[in-house]
Structures are given as structure tokens and as C-alpha cells.
Amino acid sequence: MFQQLGLIGCGLMGGSFALALKRAGLVKRIVGYSKSPSTTERARQMGVIDVEAPSALLAVSGADIVLIAVPVASTEATFKSIKHLVTPGMLIMDVGSTKRDVIDAARRALREQVDCFVPAHPIAGKELSGVENADVDLYQGRQVVLTPIDRTNPVQLQQAVDVWSALGCRVVKMTPESHDAAFAAISHLPHLIAFALMNSISGQALGKDFLSLAGPGFRDFTRIAASEPALWRDVILSNREELLNQSRMFQRNLQSLELMITSGNSEALLEQIENASATRANWSMAKQQK
């Protein structure tokens, strides 16, 4: 049981965490801060937070648990703004979809107090963002990846496991490097590919005619291309190293298929497609998420 949650960023992710923590009876009081005062006010009116803080620093003051739920590009600035009120027993977590850059930012800003920080990535979301869409059940039944480092205090790490488990999450621990490679492969690269494909088609003279013929397969394949541009620009840049690595591996696979097509190697092509099809069908059955 925590006394006070300092919530920095009262949007979809942060707001939903606050609602769920309160419902689980895990916190007495929630002090919230958002960059936009109207968001903070709206969060208080909705009962997502109890008290509005005028700054990130003051949201942390007196907290024993802190959640940083801001865009990845703002994480370092947030660490810097709170560092003077971080205390040794405090549990600090984030919700960012990249981890190496967040950890680097935490090391630079928090220095020896980085041991309070447990990097977290709850795999949950909605098409609609903002505190208006905060949902007490957002994390229920989802996975959360924790990527502790050598310096991470085992006490805070265990608290983090307990908190997310209490919210109904399946907790997975990985190294930050494996996490970033995984999400480059299963999320960031698919987005990059979808962006590139849309631009490739729309850049052709008959692109509009082509698009008018596209059906359900194309609809599902390109759905992620309509994601929020600024958010994805930030995610892509913050995970650039692993993303470029995954993109290179993908292109090698694509070019190997192209070679089979060019040479008319029907058997090898079939084998590769069978492998892809079986992997996908198998994944579909084994998946853990809703």
C-alpha cells in the first residue's frame, strides 16, 4: 500500500494507471501534473487525480510511488525536473515503449538515485488518447515488460512487480536491449514499413486509382500507417539503432524472396512462404493478449 502517487502526465496511460491503482486500494492519494493545466484540471474533475500539482517537481513531493507517463521525447526533461525531490525509498516507473534511451536519460538526470527507477513498458493502449479516454481496465490482462539494470534496487523492482501484478498484468522481465530489439521487430518496423508503403503508392501517378481497388487485406495491413505522426516520429528516433538493425534484417529477407522470384525458384519460394504462414498461424494461437 502506497501513501501517495505522483503522476506526471495525466493522459490515457497515466490516467488509466491512477484509476486502476485507486480501485485496487493500493494508494491513498494521487497528486497529478500535466504540461497542459487544462488536462490536469480535467483529470481532477474526472476523479483521476485528487490534487493538481503546479509542476512535475511538486507532483513528486511526498510521493512514495511516481509514474512518468509522458511522450518518450519528454522523458529526460521530466527526470531533470524532478531529481531534487527524489528520495531513496521512492519507486519511480515510466510507461515508455522504448527503454534504452529512457534508461540513459535516467542515468544522466538521476545519477546515483537511478536505483529507484524501474523501467516499465505496459503493452496496452487505445486508438484514442487523452485523459478523457482513461480506462480503469486498460491494463487488465495485458503484459508489462520491466527492464531493470544492474543498479536497480531489488526492493523497488519487487514493488514494481507487485503493483503491476495487482493491476492484473502478466509481468515479464527482459534486458533493455532485448526489449528494444523486440519492439523494433514487432511494432516499430511494421509502422515504418506501413509508412513507406503508403508513400510509395501515393507517390505514383496512378496511386489514387490503385488505392480505390484495395480491399480488406490492405486495410488491415496499413491500419497502423494512420497512427499519430509526432508520437511515432519520436518512438522511431528514440529506438533508431535497434530499428535500423531490424530493418536491415527484414530487407535481407525481402531481397532473398525477390531473388527466388527473379530466378523462378518456385520450390524455395514456397518453402519460405510456408515458413512465414506457419509462424503466423502458430503465433495467432499462442498469443497471450486480448
Added chain:
Amino acid sequence: MFQQLGLIGCGLMGGSFALALKRAGLVKRIVGYSKSPSTTERARQMGVIDVEAPSALLAVSGADIVLIAVPVASTEATFKSIKHLVTPGMLIMDVGSTKRDVIDAARRALREQVDCFVPAHPIAGKELSGVENADVDLYQGRQVVLTPIDRTNPVQLQQAVDVWSALGCRVVKMTPESHDAAFAAISHLPHLIAFALMNSISGQALGKDFLSLAGPGFRDFTRIAASEPALWRDVILSNREELLNQSRMFQRNLQSLELMITSGNSEALLEQIENASATRANWSMAKQQK
């Protein structure tokens, strides 16, 4: 009104056409042939066809409308097997998802009688194939692309327009080249990419762990990777030229995004993502299909 449909291939596409043609009162009798005798028998038992033909040639005998609904790789063999009973007034159509190769096959096999042939691609389908899944409403409200050539007889072309319109389709006419480029861009390349991505991930040491973290975005993006391998091997090979061309354009776009990432050109990257996102959002609103 036609006297007799010769149906070659009594699967999902052919069976659904037969059911719809009969319901529309456009044909008196349906003679069907499938490579597998048990399929032909099943089609007759289900009332999809009236009479079982022992060969493709005999299915065409006495027909005034012929639909070839076989895998693209079997199209040329089918043309060859029926050519001796093709008569001048006959309307012959296919349902293949590539057109240049089908037209080449028709020219080679039918010679001067290629003028009876109206290349057709109804944009409809289901995850489940086979005559068991034949659906009288499969074509209702969908688009059908006709790709006539110089030699195509205007009488048969108009009949083809009338038939598909009567089945509730929106008829679009295109050159075979534009058709193949369009489907390379919006369908065949997305499949090839999805295959390559699945193989790229599953080929990595931690691939299984990565996949266990994948969520709804990945699910939709890779859904088409689970498509039927042999069918897609054939489609890919039959449209290889346009597909490789589209793949090259896509890779140029991807590599241009990579360059922006490498150089940290955040503004250009955002602009490209915004363009992709807007194109996709716009398409979603303008789409004609169910």
C-alpha cells in the same frame, strides 16, 4: 439470359458465381467440372451445378458463357484443354488476380478466338476456400475489374459488363498493365512484405520471445502472412514483373526514411509520416468496398 454456363473450377469463386448467376435468373443450366471428381460431385449435390462434366472440354460443350475459376497457374492448361470447343459467340471469363499472364496464356492457346475472352478479376474472397464455402452473395457490392485487350470483341465485353452488374458488382475497366501494377502495389507486395517480416523475426535467436510480446497492431499487419502458401506462390510468380517493380519503389521509400532516421532529420521524417498517415486516413474514408 444465357442458356448454359460452363463452369471450370467449382471452388469458392466459381461456385459463388454459379449460385449468383442462377439466383439472378441469368442462366438456365450449369455444367461444371473440377479437377477433383469429388469436388464436382459435391457441387452437384449442393445444387451449385446441375450437371457434372467429366472434363473441362465437355463443360464448355454447348455453353454460351464459360467461367474459368482455377488457380492462376492452371489457367493456360485450361485454355488449351477447351480450345477445340470454343465457338465465336461464346463469352469466356476468368477470375484470376493477375491479368497479363492470363492474357498471354489466352493468346497462345486460343489464337484468333481470344476475342471471346474477357479477362475479369472480381475483388472478392473469403478466408475459407472450397465449394463448401460458396456464397450466393460473395460478389454483391464488390468491384470487378475487366481488362479487355484490342482483340476483345465489344459484344462479349458488353455482356461481361452486364453480367457482373446484374450480380451487384461495380465494374471497372483498366489496361492489364495498370491492373497488375495496382494489385502488385495493394495486395501482392503487402503479402511479400508480411512473409519477409515473419521470416526475419522467426529467424532470430529471440524470435519466439519477441513474438510473445506482439499485440493488436502486429496481429492486423501480419494477418495476410497466414494466407495459403501455394496459392500465393503462384500469384507472386505470375505477377513477378510488376511485383518486383513495386518492391523496388517501396524499398526506395523505406531507405529514404532510414536515411532521415540515421541523420536525425526529425522534420523530414515527420513530414513523411504525416503524408503516409493522411493518405491512409483519407483512403479509409473513401473506400468503396464492404
